[in-house]
Amino acid sequence: MSNTTDNRGLIMHWAFDEGTGASTLESVSKSINNIQYVFNQAEFTEPSTPPWRHGVKGSGLLFDGYSSYIAHCVHREERNGEPEYLSALSIGVWVAPRTHEWGHEGKLAAIVNRHNRDSRQGYLLGMFRHGSWSFQVGLEGGEWKEIWSPDGYELPKNEWSYVSAVFNGHEGEIKLYLNGREIASEALPRDSRITEAVGTDLFIAKNNHSSKLARVFSLHMFSGIIDELKIYSRVLSAEEVATSYQEVLDLEHGGVHPQLQYDDIKLDRTLLLTDRHRPQYHVSPPAHWMNEPHAPIYFEGQYHLFYQHNPQGPYFHHIHWGHWVSEDMVHWRDLPIALAPEKDQLAPDGIWSGSATYDADSLPVLFFTAGNDSASPNQSVALARSTYSEDKDIDLVRWVKHPEPLIVQKNGMGVFGDFRDPFVWKDEDGWYALVGSGSGIEGEGGAALAFVSEDMLNWTYKGSFYQADIRKFPYLGPIWELPVLLPLGTDKQGDYKHLLLVSPVGAGADVEVFYWIGQLDKDNLSFKPDQEEPQLIDVGDFHFTGPSGMVDPVTGRKIIFTIAQGDRTSELEYQSGWAHNGGLPISVYLREDGRLGIEPIEELQSLRDKKRLSLRDKSLSEANSLLKDVQGDMLEIQLELEPGSAKQLGIKIRRSPDGEEETLLYYDINESMLFADRTKTTLHSGEKCKGVQGGKLELSGENLKLHIYLDRSMVETYANGLKSLTTRVYPSRKDALGLELWGDGEPLVKSMEIWNMHSIW
Template identity: 35%
Template sequence: MHNHQEQIEKANNEIAKLKERVMNHEWNLHYHVMPQANWMNDPNGFSFFKGEYHLFYQHHPYDPKWGPMHWGHVKSKDLINWEHLPIALAPSEDYDKDGCFSGSAIEKDGKLYLMYTGNVWIEGKLDEDLKQVQALAVSEDGIHFEKIKENPVIAEPPEGDINTFHFRDPKVWKHENTYYVVLGSKTKNNTGQALLYRSRDLINWEFVSVMAKGDGNFGFMWECPDLFELSGSEVLVLSPQGVKPEGNDYHNLHQAGYVIGQLDYQTGQLQYGPYYTLDHGFDFYAPQTMLDDKGRRILIAWMDMWESDMPTQEFGYSGAMTIPRLVTMKEDRLYTLPVPEIEALRLKEVYYDNVMVDGGKSLDDVQGDCLELKVKMEVQNATMFGLKLRVDELTDQETVLHFDKQEGIVSLNRDKSGKGPGGVRKTEVTIEDIVSLHIFIDKSSVEVFINEGEKVLTARIFPTKEAKGISFFADHQMKIESLHKWNLNRSIS
């Protein structure tokens, strides 16, 4: 165990050297969780323990690019003001020497347990050159973790049509008096699937069954599965790799979405309906949810995408989390909205009502690069309308949210958003008399919630400091029925 503590100290020292420079960089986000330095990807171990929210994340503390995975760690009393804690897990044992991959957390007997995938690279064929096992680490205080002596607690994938190399991302929960875990997997012929295990004590696990398997265009590997109950149904959130584009859907490298169904806990079979995307923007992957002490289901995801250009890397950091989102169900669809706690960050309200737009329109004091915007637009005669965010006319920068009433489509265009990848993402949306928008802009991100969470579009953008303009446009008459704008306080130190 000494080796584990040594590896953690070494990693913490590395981050300490760099964090001040990173914090003051112009693209460093003010109210989104980011690493203090170097690389971050998937959220891990999102949980509520001893009155506080804990969020861990995949972290490479020595480089702004992906590498041997550690678990970074932040905690919060309110989901908004986050405090960085020492690194929780580092590769240190023969079963996890090349990475402590993604996993989850659960409280048992007043202690916080992390369940994660230990990864080891083996010389051999690429993509078949790894051994993945499931392991546990435990903490009394929620900060200092020790890997248990019984590790690995799941040492081999089960028999059957199950790929023996890709076997990861345990999400653990308790149902009645039994612990369950769902794992990401694929078949020998590369069809994504999820595996279900159960245990009485978190240490001795029994394989139940292949819980769900892809059919048709459903990817070659299911990563980061998460199963939870909501409104009397079971929801399986997952991140399928290798889904092919269809129409306006699935244009990111990998996807993140959900199915709704019923889980038979005896057989371990999930009967489920259609697959839906959770966020229709560019940068959203590996979402993980938790249940808090208020009984709310809260989701957070990695606000980036694999193999995307990340312009912050040359400044020593990369990766961020979305703002935490409240998950509810409406007519067999998930709706996601920002957690209301974010209202505590609001400064200086600007308010307008009944403003006519025909052509283009900007409003005094409605601009910025760290803000919240709530708008209700009465469509009236407009057939094409929307907003431009992070505008700088001198350098021709803008990020455009465009509604097409005839087609029933909203698009987010970042071709002129500054540095980084461009592109357009589109999705179907209800466009009736009133369209409501809830938009969060941070130094290098934008999150757009449409019609109270019916659709969400998230993007990382990297404009210059000068790009702070916001303007409305419409091809025919449209009315801004109401607009609230707040600057938002920095909440992560």
């Protein structure tokens, strides 16, 4: 066997050895290809060239999965508009996928392609669901031929694989090789030829006939590192393919298969630290998409929190479970994805929301909604166990799914087909679960369904845990998601109270976090609220959603986590490279007056940097004079205002010096309402945030006490320990950093303290 690669017939070669910059050399034609990448010209963060990483030889190029790709113009004369034909074609490339795409419309996430399937022209090498991969060609005469990787030869995530595809038209065969070994072969008619795709460029890392999502995002893009892409106009023999693979091992890696460091391929949040709208002390994924955080649990001195995540890009699609860990619920570390869709009959199509609890050995377990579109219904409750008992890894990086769903919805269990978001807890008698659904009766509205188990694996349906009267409260909608039940303790009358949270969805639903305080009937596993009308924790509009909760075993506090929804278009989420973040953890408790108290957790004080201001008993004008030198977009503000003659009073934040941009947080005494006025928040023509948001806040003559957290686009306002108002602001002006107290009369500023805040990253 020859120990060097024979480059006869090499027609294209990208070595990706530049290691920096936004272009790369195709060495045969000596052409320079631009690398398309969203941050080459960035609007909200510092411009950056595409990320380069260690390759199998020199450097490799990391493609982000949604914006980065290469378009290479193939300079070839097309005679009289007729296509050229290829009797032989061989492709060899090193790839390290970071994600596996879902496979919308049956299309491949392209590694390299120049094809038009509708015209049965060209060729396409790419990946499909769960790491399967394929080489596809359009043959002369109009036939489209596909060869697929067999079971067991999928491309693993976060590892290097050497992929080869060989088309031999003369002999009539097409072959796939993985790491130098043949894994698949298909017969073709002898003397077949590939019909080249007329008028089509060659694309690397992007399907040149990709589907669009939200009219913005191109699906079927490769996410991961590519290195040493070679295309030949001849047939490479099995020996030559093996030599190409072995040569890299021998010359670069001491004869062993190349190893990839996780830090080389993981999503990197560094670039987004300078994004002027991305929160820096709120928990967030490293990049791309998240929706609700969920499944908080404490284990071996650390808090774990998971989240709905699309690692492919900043759009809602193919959901995984992301994972953070913290010692204080404030400073979080990114960990690898905990749960991903896999090639199984449990959850091949999505790992949706759920919760965490402990098994009989007090080890953490995850309950999740298993998405399987080939099943009916396509949602069931499933379980994953940590590998802690084997590896003693307190970060709980590895999880193993129980092979079968634990709870499968049957007719008569709520609304068939809407059955998700298990909330599970354990006590001395066993395990209990609430699952979000509807009543199953026409016009009866949403419901939380109840289940019980003695062994955590076999579950008994107990009926509806609670459902409200949708005729009285139509905004509670036909379906409830994300039910959460937390113990609140004993009230003044000696009754033990619980807190039930739900998130309504469906026709007519107000998608907010509603709650009731009431009593748990453990024998019947049902809930009786103290009052029928649901209440809101947060009076913003769709920025405090997706609840999850836990009892902190260290302090006994009841902690709620939420998603802080963004308020942006898909176009701006594409440009930014991220969508959404978590809200600050809040502690909820039963007040002396029977109402629900809410406070940000005290550990947030560890984020305080320099105190910028501290004043007491000042007039509005005196306080504003002292405020002139205080600016920032990462601040904590504590403020108490005595109304005096004012009927409306509050504070302007993120204010430009001339007031052209500003957001007003204020209380209306006559209406007993807390508001965020965003009519002047931004001049950016593409931003959506505008209008007035707010809701009821009964102060009963108390002074207005606001506890405000500003974190770039995040604004969280906690009022008198009773309500929060969460909203988003995206000022266009970089000098919109000022503060100004405001009132329609002469309120007294009883006290005000302001701190700069540290990033948690």
